[in-house]
Amino acid sequence: MTIEQLAARLSAGALTTDPDIIAAHARDEALFCPHEGAIALVRAASASDVQEVMRYATANRVPVVPQGARSGISGGANGSPGAILLNVSRMNEVVAVDEAERLVTVQPGIINQDLKDHLAPYGLSYPPDPGSVALSSIGGNIATNAGGLCCVKYGVTRDYVRSLTVVLADGTLTTLGPRTAKGVAGLDLRHLFIGSEGTLGVIVEATLRLIPALPEPVTAVATFPDERTGLQTVADFMAAGGVPSLLEFLDATSLSMLNAFGDFGLDEDAGSMLIMQIDENPTDSEAAMAVFAEVAQACGALDVAYSDDPADSAALVAARRMIQPAYEKFAHAHGGGQLLDDVCLPRMAMPEFCDRLGELRSRSGLTIALVAHAGDGNTHPSVFFDAADAEETARAQEVFGEIMRIGLELGGTITGEHGVGYLKRDWLSSELDEGGQRMQLAVKAALDPLGILNPGKMFGAL
């Protein structure tokens, strides 16, 4: 079969070999990741399109790069030499809402926020809320086991996946289930697929578990003289049994970049800030807020305030959600470069991690800002640099790697929620022991024996 013959078997207009269109679809949001060389783009309209592409790819040993919204930041959706870009963004329907079983079945291309909006009238909630909630698709969220702000109480994408329908390397369609609340019939391949970044197959449908609509939260804001006291508050509050529904940390650099971006009026004199939410009933929330205030003050907080006004809460969380655009504005004015890291740590290790970032700052002379989904120990340091300056760029990349090394040293992981993709493939072997590395490759080879699914990503350097 030629690629023209493949095109004829797909939904009308699904396949294009136009170099400009291919180029416009060849990368996600990652820096420093190769993305060139794709030979075609298929915008699949159905599972059958996906199957046809995979059958063709197997027959012709053509690499395939599964893509959703391309909002990832590790290069997992980037093109590679000779590859077909297999984009499922057009498959974005809600197939069915089952109120009685609290389930929703969706196509992979639906945007996370669109799903949330669709569910609101039913009084049901799909909690996972990655920073990219307005941009990223459910298929991509599953492929990277996306996290977000609410994970500290509500868990990650994995915790909401019931069954997946996937297309395997050879075009076989299979459903990894069951849809029931419990099920242990055979190896749980559904959980193997979650977070597999398009290296094992292509998700074409997902049934997700829902929970009753989340209650309105009470929101606290605390400011601290420095970073360390803010992060110590997180560790101590969680150790005291706190169950926040959101617990975000911003360092002084991030606060000042946010203020420079929008009219948020955040306290510029503070060395760091915590935004914390509790969504229990009023009595429990108030009690938890009192514990939080006590812990924060014991750690040396400058100020602790809280509000049960939904508008206040929404405004604060909206400010936090603007951090990436604020970073981009700063980067734009300073040479354009930003490398966003994603080290997840034991909570108790965060204060020391912050000290080590300080040393890195002094040593490298680079601006490093830190935000964190702190209740989960999931830190996002950003390294800023002048992308036109080769030496500074190299220094920034070195710092980026050093941050991961420190994370591993402190008992953490190189990636809490962003995935490995191209960006971190050289570091994967620093995290996994030798047996673990061999198992990764063995499972990959078992399910994709020709190595056509997203080659070079994730395992590319093992």
Added chain:
Amino acid sequence: MTIEQLAARLSAGALTTDPDIIAAHARDEALFCPHEGAIALVRAASASDVQEVMRYATANRVPVVPQGARSGISGGANGSPGAILLNVSRMNEVVAVDEAERLVTVQPGIINQDLKDHLAPYGLSYPPDPGSVALSSIGGNIATNAGGLCCVKYGVTRDYVRSLTVVLADGTLTTLGPRTAKGVAGLDLRHLFIGSEGTLGVIVEATLRLIPALPEPVTAVATFPDERTGLQTVADFMAAGGVPSLLEFLDATSLSMLNAFGDFGLDEDAGSMLIMQIDENPTDSEAAMAVFAEVAQACGALDVAYSDDPADSAALVAARRMIQPAYEKFAHAHGGGQLLDDVCLPRMAMPEFCDRLGELRSRSGLTIALVAHAGDGNTHPSVFFDAADAEETARAQEVFGEIMRIGLELGGTITGEHGVGYLKRDWLSSELDEGGQRMQLAVKAALDPLGILNPGKMFGAL
């Protein structure tokens, strides 16, 4: 290396070839499952013992059956021809409690209840509570992804596993992690291992996520004129947004067997009973209880009562936990045979499932009792028969299979929490589609290329 040489490399006295001792360790609690032919028993005292056994097994192509407390009921821990029984029950220490991170690290042989008791003074809880909580070990719980009574609110074993240290088929020791709240570095092989029933490796250490100690629940009991109305209440209450911490169903047959076993004073005139717990704060619990009572009455309940006296709650749940001994007493008086099934269904399908059980009862003439972790749709029908009567035994086995077939027809699974083992291996292919079956075998072959880990179990009939 001979088996005597292997013995010399293990902890003193760990290996025995005494046929009586082997026979005493050759099976779990399952009926109708082969268990003969093991050549040695190793009671491992350390991960190093486990590694030595696996190295020997790989070098000599000897099958190995990993075992914990042998409380399983699917034959997963049963001996097989030529196999070494590799029992880890002696490895039962709590390695470390980390209060600040809410984690505990344990050896695999620790009994679930012993872990709970160990954690109580810390104000921490490990929720998973299979019916076998007092007997079953954490390693076995992980190997089968055990469920239990609290799953309806707190999830299953999988939801509490952070990292696993496992020994692979060739003796390699590897840690599948990370220990952090989030982590997506590579394929999640830890989740592949959970529920793999000893077919991929041997768990030698586990780090588990804990939550703050569970609050005292309020308990409701509702009785109904028949089974259907009780199960409809479950479906309707959950559809109305109920979040119980326990929701158990008992049919009339089970109630009468319980009363015949102990002095429980359960209402014998009822056609079915629900036990429901809520462990929110008093206000929310009371509101939820009112919703439950309303739903139950709308479905035709005979009586609904509730109590916040912990003693009442404990007594009711204790009665529910006596169901298996009560079944055994009945079975003992009626020829000894009981086959316990484990079909998990969409909640809305439970009333129809119950009707179908009624038809099976009429058609087969056998006693079939039903209890269910009803909030999760996880039903446990028991088929009773005279084990000395070959024809009746065959009929019971047929009914046992028919129950699974009905479960699949209604959108369920052949096993919600007990696992496949030997007992259900012939039915696995009825649940998994062709692609899924191939993937199971491919992953198994990738991680256990010689097929020495728990051969014949789970995949044995694919």
